[in-house]
Amino acid sequence: MWKWLHSYADPQRAYNLSGTLLPWFATLAIAFIGVGSVWGLLFAPVDYQQGDSYRIIFIHVPAASMSMSAYMAMATSAFIGLVWQIKSADWAAAAIAPIGAVVTFIALITGAAWGKPMWGTWWVWDARLTSELVLLFLYLGVISLYASFEDKVLAARAAGILAIVGVINIPIIKYSVEWWNSLHQPATIKITEKSSMAPEMLYPLLINIFGFGLMIGAITLVRFRAEILARNGMRPWVRELAKAEGVK
Amino acid sequence: MNKGISFTQAFYTLLKRDLQIAIRHKGDIFNPLLFFILVVTLFPLGIGPEPQVLSRVAPGIIWVAALLASMLSLERLFKADFVDGSLEQMLLSPQPLSLMVLAKVLAHWILTGVPLILVAPLLAVLLHLEDNSYGALMATLALGTPVLSLLGAIGVALTVGLRKGGVLLSLLILPLYIPVLIFATSAIDAAGLNLPYSGHLAIIGAMLVGSLILAPFAIGASLRVSTN
Amino acid sequence: MVEEKTATTLVSADSLTCIREERILFDELSFHIQAGEIVQIEGPNGAGKTSLLRILAGLSRPYAGETRYKGEDITRCRDEYNDDLLYLGHLAGVKSELTAEENLNFNLRISGYDDFNTNDILAKVNLSGFEEALAGHLSAGQHRRTALARLWHTNCKVWLLDEPFTAIDKKGVEELEHLFLRHAENGGCVIMTTHQDMGIIGDDILRKIRLDYRFI
Numbered sequence: 001m002w003k004w005l006h007s008y009a010d011p012q013r014a015y016n017l018s019g020t021l022l023p024w025f026a027t028l029a030i031a032f033i034g035v036g037s038v039w040g041l042l043f044a045p046v047d048y049q050q051g052d053s054y055r056i057i058f059i060h061v062p063a064a065s066m067s068m069s070a071y072m073a074m075a076t077s078a079f080i081g082l083v084w085q086i087k088s089a090d091w092a093a094a095a096i097a098p099i100g101a102v103v104t105f106i107a108l109i110t111g112a113a114w115g116k117p118m119w120g121t122w123w124v125w126d127a128r129l130t131s132e133l134v135l136l137f138l139y140l141g142v143i144s145l146y147a148s149f150e151d152k153v154l155a156a157r158a159a160g161i162l163a164i165v166g167v168i169n170i171p172i173i174k175y176s177v178e179w180w181n182s183l184h185q186p187a188t189i190k191i192t193e194k195s196s197m198a199p200e201m202l203y204p205l206l207i208n209i210f211g212f213g214l215m216i217g218a219i220t221l222v223r224f225r226a227e228i229l230a231r232n233g234m235r236p237w238v239r240e241l242a243k244a245e246g247v248k
Numbered sequence: 249m250n251k252g253i254s255f256t257q258a259f260y261t262l263l264k265r266d267l268q269i270a271i272r273h274k275g276d277i278f279n280p281l282l283f284f285i286l287v288v289t290l291f292p293l294g295i296g297p298e299p300q301v302l303s304r305v306a307p308g309i310i311w312v313a314a315l316l317a318s319m320l321s322l323e324r325l326f327k328a329d330f331v332d333g334s335l336e337q338m339l340l341s342p343q344p345l346s347l348m349v350l351a352k353v354l355a356h357w358i359l360t361g362v363p364l365i366l367v368a369p370l371l372a373v374l375l376h377l378e379d380n381s382y383g384a385l386m387a388t389l390a391l392g393t394p395v396l397s398l399l400g401a402i403g404v405a406l407t408v409g410l411r412k413g414g415v416l417l418s419l420l421i422l423p424l425y426i427p428v429l430i431f432a433t434s435a436i437d438a439a440g441l442n443l444p445y446s447g448h449l450a451i452i453g454a455m456l457v458g459s460l461i462l463a464p465f466a467i468g469a470s471l472r473v474s475t476n
Numbered sequence: 477m478v479e480e481k482t483a484t485t486l487v488s489a490d491s492l493t494c495i496r497e498e499r500i501l502f503d504e505l506s507f508h509i510q511a512g513e514i515v516q517i518e519g520p521n522g523a524g525k526t527s528l529l530r531i532l533a534g535l536s537r538p539y540a541g542e543t544r545y546k547g548e549d550i551t552r553c554r555d556e557y558n559d560d561l562l563y564l565g566h567l568a569g570v571k572s573e574l575t576a577e578e579n580l581n582f583n584l585r586i587s588g589y590d591d592f593n594t595n596d597i598l599a600k601v602n603l604s605g606f607e608e609a610l611a612g613h614l615s616a617g618q619h620r621r622t623a624l625a626r627l628w629h630t631n632c633k634v635w636l637l638d639e640p641f642t643a644i645d646k647k648g649v650e651e652l653e654h655l656f657l658r659h660a661e662n663g664g665c666v667i668m669t670t671h672q673d674m675g676i677i678g679d680d681i682l683r684k685i686r687l688d689y690r691f692i
Contacts, residue, residue: 082469085551140419141420145407145420148413149409151497157473161406162406162420166424172427176426176427180430251631252588252589253589258585258588265578268574269574272573331567332571333567336563340534340558340561340563342555342559348586476535
């Protein structure tokens with residue numbers, strides 16, 4: 001049933017396929033993020049409660065929602081790598097990790113920047129912020145585990161196992177943090193109830209969410225291709241490629 | 249020559265060997281325990297000696313210290329076996345790997361988790377823990393420390409082949425410890441207020457069952473990567 | 477791919493490729509090992525002898541290719557293979573905190589045996605009188621013998637031995653060679669690495685697989 005997958009496990013085919021996909025992802029990502037950001041930051045109406053400061057959601061929400069999706073994507077490809085023993089899938093997982101970490105970090109920073117005018121403080125132990133912080137730790141764990149192994153083929157497998165363990169734990173962590181937060185919620189902080197969003201705000205937001213997804217896809221493809229080349233440096237096809245590019 | 253060892257016998261053989269080695273190497277048992285006691289002693293010195301403040305933060309202090317002690321002691325779980333080649337023999341033995349991993353984790357918990365549970369009430373006295381909370385403290389430690397050992401063993405198995413695994417280990421496993429910490433401390437808090445806490449215990453129990461079932465496979469897979 | 481001679485083939489390598497630290501140790505390596513064969517893997521240091529043994533044991537995963545046991549990929553029949561495999565690496569799992577007897581007892585039980593007399597077996601490797609000595613206090617040769625003692629009580633067909641003669645004296649080497657010959661006659665196979673010359677197992681019996689250091 002999954003036999004078709006194996007033909008893409010061959011590094012050279014995976015390299016070529018991702019090369020074909022890359023321009024599509026890159027172009028669409030630039031188009032979507034361009035349209036979404038310009039629309040959101042310049043033309044969307046001002047929020048009657050929060051003024052212009054709400055506009056950070058056009059970056060914050062896409063980053064936050066993609067931070068989780070990137071982790072899922074990483075864990076899925078790690079799972080494929082583990083079960084069907086496909087090295088390319090392990091490498092794809094390793095390629096996603098730093099991107100996911102950066103997106104999570106962006107979500108945290110923009111969240112803090114949004115919190116300052118809204119709550120009067122940079123950081124609150126809000127359930128969502130806390131889960132996002134833990135997610136960042138999980139990403140950093142995967143990245144540093146990968147970095148610690150000298151043999152990168154093993155590194156990718158080890159990081160893959162950790163990603164899978166993490167993905168089982170994420171719902172438990174998220175649930176427990178939310179529950180903990182409801183116990184300890186300080187009274188002074190009120191998170192603004194987001195009533196149903198006006199479509200003029202919602203559309204640019206959705207466009208930016210798609211754009212972020214495509215951007216992550218594009219950067220993943222670039223990193224994945226680099227990973228394949230690095231792992232197969234001694235293979236004839238990589239050497240020919242290097243010769244064609246005029247290296248040495 | 250017949251191969252007549254059942255899975256249970258293999259389990260006990262490994263358990264017995266690990267206990268035997270630890271008894272001849274007593275530092276492995278006492279050092280994490282001393283660490284646990286010392287960390288707890290530092291907090292009143294840092295926060296101040298007021299009984300009200302201490303009793304408010306006591307559950308958190310004891311549990312955070314328990315997390316750290318468990319993590320530190322775990323570091324040696326597979327190290328010696330990795331260095332002298334026993335780990336390879338374990339991976340190549342005809343017995344199921346997850347069973348043997350479980351025996352090792354159990355031995356480790358008996359040696360480090362149980363003493364920690366036994367000494368915890370003593371430290372609770374030093375921190376003026378609410379009188380009602382002692383039962384909850386013991387119960388959460390009894391259910392929670394095996395979860396810590398099982399989850400931690402995954403991180404240890406992933407880093408056992410690395411020369412410098414110590415700091416990395418904390419980054420890998422402390423985030424996974426968060427749910428145990430949250431439910432254990434709030435169970436103790438609830439007990440202090442005379443509220444029922446059986447729900448918290450049930451959730452920690454569920455985590456224990458879940459990690460008992462899943463962790464051995466993750467540990468086994470990780471060991472296969474580490475010995476590669 | 478070579479036609480399988482399934483009736484007697486115990487272990488076969490099918491186009492194994494091993495890459496360590498970006499260096500190809502061996503590429504597309506294939507061979508079959510029959511019951512009754514004694515095989516020496518030879519080559520200079522760093523050529524990948526230990527890596528090959530570990531791949532054959534299933535401890536390391538090759539970069540490409542597979543190891544087969546009686547024609548089946550070992551990752552698919554790990555339990556059967558482990559049941560028929562005796563692997564002794566450089567370090568063969570002797571605990572210095574345990575006595576020679578406890579070590580042997582543990583190693584045999586974890587391999588599944590429950591009908592043995594440790595004293596008899598230790599006598600065969602000249603460790604009589606050292607049963608109660610902690611392995612950490614034994615000499616290098618005695619330490620090694622404690623590990624090798626398992627060879628005298630096993631019904632595994634496939635023996636993978638990494639430098640079995642290290643630290644063993646001349647007489648001990650001869651005893652081991654006799655043991656290997658007996659094992660081969662009984663339908664087993666021995667695959668080993670060693671830099672030592674063997675006196676009893678002559679070149680007519682010994683099959684050699686050569687690995688060369690590759691500068692890539």
